[in-house]
Amino acid sequence: MHTKEFDYYRADSVDDAIEQLEAHDGAELMAGAHGLLPRMKTGEESPPALVDISHLDGLATIDRDGDTLSIGALATHADIAESQQLKQHSSALSDAAGEVGDLQVRNGGTIGGNIAHGDPRSDPLAAVLALDVELSVQGPDSQRTIDADDVFHGAYETAVRDHEFVTGLGVPVQDDAVSAYAKRRNPLSGYAMVGVAARLRLDSDTVTDARIGVTGVADTPFRLPAVEDALEGESVDGDIVEEAAGRVEKAVDPSELRGDSQSSGEYRAHLLSVYTEKAVTAALNRAG
Amino acid sequence: MSRHDISLTVNGTEHELTVEPRTLLVDALREDLGYTGANVGCDTGRCGACTVRVDGDAIKSCTTFAVQTDGxxxxxxxxxxxxxxxxxxxxxxxxxxxxxCGYCTPGMLMTADTFLQDAEDPSRDEIREAIEGNLCRCTGYHNIVDAIEDTAGLAGQSQ
Structure with missing residues (x-):
């Protein structure tokens, strides 16, 4: 199947890529193209020009820099799923990367593109929210960072502007934190029907801070403050997890959730409660 | 419309060809170069019949532009x-x-061959997870898993 025609430019640096974006009206960046190409085939998107950044050096690394794990935008989902450093310090992101598509898709798709593309069913987006990941973005005149809570604006809509380039992610390393991702997979597409990432900071067995990120459920990935509040300050012993997850159905309005042939909004709300409990439980199990 | 001269080394043989930016890798392989092993099944990145290796990684050649793989x-x-x-x-x-029917077989083989390069003594669950991105519409998965498991077993014996 052919996409519409477009012009192709291969960038030789981040600055060159941004110049190409500015020079060609409507141009998009392309790395793995695993978000964009399928949507170009269906005609949902038809950029007149693509700027290929997949060959840029030094943007696929995963390094620890003090209290931050820095992930280059061109790291593939396979790179992230297999990184021992990420498994140790940000397991929710490793879990989510390992749930993307299938082996071949994980070899092709990159994390920077995945976030900038903003597909509201994408697994890593839940982990971005739960782990409070900071995006590093370069524009024509300046660099800036975007906090996790400010990244997602709607389906395929993010805070990344037209002539900006996501260069990488910063994941906070917190020795008192545990995290996990739990997902109900859409059997047709492999995307998340419901995906929940949970990150808990613990002092002995007391939750001092909780962040829950959700994907697949609405047009924008979101957090669950009602569940976070229910967990914070509580001892993880007892029925606290079930009670916290039980708050989901009051916290969301099923009529505002995605409904499709696989699941109504009401069923998604139910699944969200179930998978919130699974994600929190899996995170706590990692506390050992 | 722009066209691009690219070079691809396919199974060790170097080829020069000219492609439109929108030419998919699977079409360049099949139509331009005559490598008809990789099949086009769903053409949406799901079925895996088009799986080939690019620089050592198994990928879906229907979800890759040929021009991206220049060199x-x-x-x-x-x-x-x-x-x-x-x-x-x-x-x-x-x-x-x-x-x-054999239609999924080229993709199954390329995915399994890549998986077996790193996997020692894989379990049947690990094999099924590895071929998650390859659909067999004849639903003959059981024997496919047998074949991959036996290949791994023979490789283990010969070491």
Missing amino acids: ASVETVEGLADDGDLDSLQAQFQENHGLQ
Whole structure:
């Protein structure tokens, strides 16, 4: 199947890529193209020009820099799923990367593109929210960072502007934190029907801070403050997890959730409660 | 419309070709270069019949523009057999009747061959997870898993 025609430019640096974006009206960046190409085939998107950044050096690394794990935008989902450093310090992101598509898709798709593309069913987006990941973005005149809570604006809509380039992610390393991702997979597409990432900071067995990120459920990935509040300050012993997850159905309005042939909004709300409990439980199990 | 001169090394043979930016890798391989092993199944990145290796990684060639792979080393199913002699994995697919209509087989072989390069003594669950991105519409998964498991077992014995 052919996409519409477009012009192709291969960038030789981040600055060159941004110049190409500015020079060609409507141009998009392309790395793995695993978000964009399928949507170009269906005609949902038809950029007149693509700027290929997949060959840029030094943007696929995963390094620890003090209290931050820095992930280059061109790291593939396979790179992230297999990184021992990420498994140790940000397991929710490793879990989510390992749930993307299938082996071949994980070899092709990159994390920077995945976030900038903003597909509201994408697994890593839940982990971005739960782990409070900071995006590093370069524009024509300046660099800036975007906090996790400010990244997602709607389906395929993010805070990344037209002539900006996501260069990488910063994941906070917190020795008192545990995290996990739990997902109900859409059997047709492999995307998340419901995906929940949970990150808990613990002092002995007391939750001092909780962040829950959700994907697949609405047009924008979101957090669950009602569940976070229910967990914070509580001892993880007892029925606290079930009670916290039980708050989901009051916290969301099923009529505002995605409904499709696989699941109504009401069923998604139910699944969200179930998978919130699974994600929190899996995170706590990692506390050992 | 722009066109681009690219070079691809396919199964060790270098090719020069001219492609539109929108030419998919699978179409460049099949239509321009005559490597018809990789099949087009769903053309949406789900079925895996088009799986080839690019610079060592199994990818779906229907979800890759050929121009992106300029300068890359591509391996297709045609590269597995040695002058007509089936390689170990192909032989086990034959032995285990790991194919029915055969349409998914080139992609299954390329995914499984890549998986087996790193996996030692994989479990059946690990094998099923590895071929998650390859659909067999004849639903002959059981024998395909047998074939991959036996190939891994034979490789283990010979070490």
